[in-house]
Amino acid sequence: MNATTRGNDDDARHKVPHAAAVARAARTRAALGGTLLLAAMAAAAPLAAQAPNDVSRLGFMAGCWELRTPTRITHEQWMAPLGGLLLGMSRTVVRDVAREWEALRVEVKDGVATYLAQPGGRPATPFPATTLTDSSVTFANPQHDFPQRIVYRKVGADSLVARIEGDQGGQVRGMNFPMKRVACAGG
Numbered sequence: 001m002n003a004t005t006r007g008n009d010d011d012a013r014h015k016v017p018h019a020a021a022v023a024r025a026a027r028t029r030a031a032l033g034g035t036l037l038l039a040a041m042a043a044a045a046p047l048a049a050q051a052p053n054d055v056s057r058l059g060f061m062a063g064c065w066e067l068r069t070p071t072r073i074t075h076e077q078w079m080a081p082l083g084g085l086l087l088g089m090s091r092t093v094v095r096d097v098a099r100e101w102e103a104l105r106v107e108v109k110d111g112v113a114t115y116l117a118q119p120g121g122r123p124a125t126p127f128p129a130t131t132l133t134d135s136s137v138t139f140a141n142p143q144h145d146f147p148q149r150i151v152y153r154k155v156g157a158d159s160l161v162a163r164i165e166g167d168q169g170g171q172v173r174g175m176n177f178p179m180k181r182v183a184c185a186g187g
Contacts, residue, residue, distance in 0.1 A: 055107065
């Protein structure tokens with residue numbers, strides 16, 4: 001054998017183990033990648049299970065809330081979430097006369113936390129949650145005339161901002177309702 005042949009034979013001998021090592025490394029990377037993917041999916045599963053269907057995360061809304069101006073008082077009261085249900089009610093009084101009232105609830109419908117509003121006792125209008133955290137929630141119903149979105153956001157320990165918004169005349173319009181925590185009356 002000449003040096004050229006020997007070199008080729010040496011290269012061939014080195015290539016086989018190298019090729020086997022490359023194949024083993026690729027299998028290891030694939031297995032590790034699959035393991036990491038499964039681990040990532042398992043870690044994300046609890047998050048997906050909590051949002052946007054976990055009504056218990058809406059505890060920040062529980063309590064009695066008030067928005068007061070010189071001529072108008074709005075009270076909104078929410079029971080703590082229990083049994084997959086958050087119950088609420090709202091009343092607005094203008095110059096000592098009740099002008100508006102609303103029965104409210106949040107429950108899971110079709111796997112999603114859904115805000116159901118019944119202003120003045122009318123049939124409930126559903127607004128499924130699109131985002132839900134421990135301090136804010138957004139509900140949306142794009143088919144509803146107005147509002148199309150309802151947002152609740154905790155601001156500090158004693159404030160809650162409710163917001164209604166939607167498209168009107170091709171423009172997004174909205175109103176904020178900054179409320180302060182108050183003692184619940186009646187007991």
